[in-house]
Amino acid sequence: MQDKKSEISNNAASQRPRRRRRAPSTASDPAHLQFSRRLRVLRRQRGWSLEDLAAASAVSRSMLSEIERGNANPTLAVACRIAAAFGLSVGQLVDGGAASPIEVVRAGDPAHLYRSDEQCRIRTLSPLHLEKQVEFYEVTLRPEGALRSAPHYAGTREFLTVVRGKVGVESGEHRAELAAGDSAHYRADLPHAIVNLAAEEAVVFLVVSYPGGTA
Structure with missing residues (x-):
């Protein structure tokens, strides 16, 4: 009788569903x-x-x-x-x-080339791997080219410094002309633009500052 009980117990144990081992998390x-x-x-x-x-x-x-x-x-x-x-x-x-506490953006890094067409060439100079409230760009405007943008999030501002050439800045209905060494900041939650006013390339550094963590 004892042997029969043991056999039944062993059979029941062998028929129990085995718990699946959870796959290792990659998180x-x-x-x-x-x-x-x-x-x-x-x-x-x-x-x-x-x-x-x-x-x-x-x-x-x-x-x-x-x-x-x-x-x-x-x-x-x-x-x-x-x-x-x-x-x-x-x-x-x-x-x-x-x-490293020092992060370098190399001039030839293709990952940082954001845009290149007949109007302008844009390189991203801020870290690509971070979610951020501030973006930093080098913008090269082709002769008589322009960078025109739709309104960003409410409260967004742009800060610009002209390195070479002569450019016009537009924010809504307002306009300003800048030469090499000049800087400006303006609302970017309106239609806005940076326009090359000359027949040669212009280069500007552009910082876009978003409100709150919406970048």
């Missing part, structure tokens, strides 16, 4: 989080949607969304395709300079 992996943050910021800096990045990288939109939210850890092959879409190596994409 505490600093490298994974750094990749996710930098990917999100780089994509936004380029003005790309997830669909745009999916087309450029041959990685599905759903996978990119999971990676950006920190829910998926990309394989090396996927990371390489994503980095290549930005013209970077995986190391360049991941390296946000967090290991």
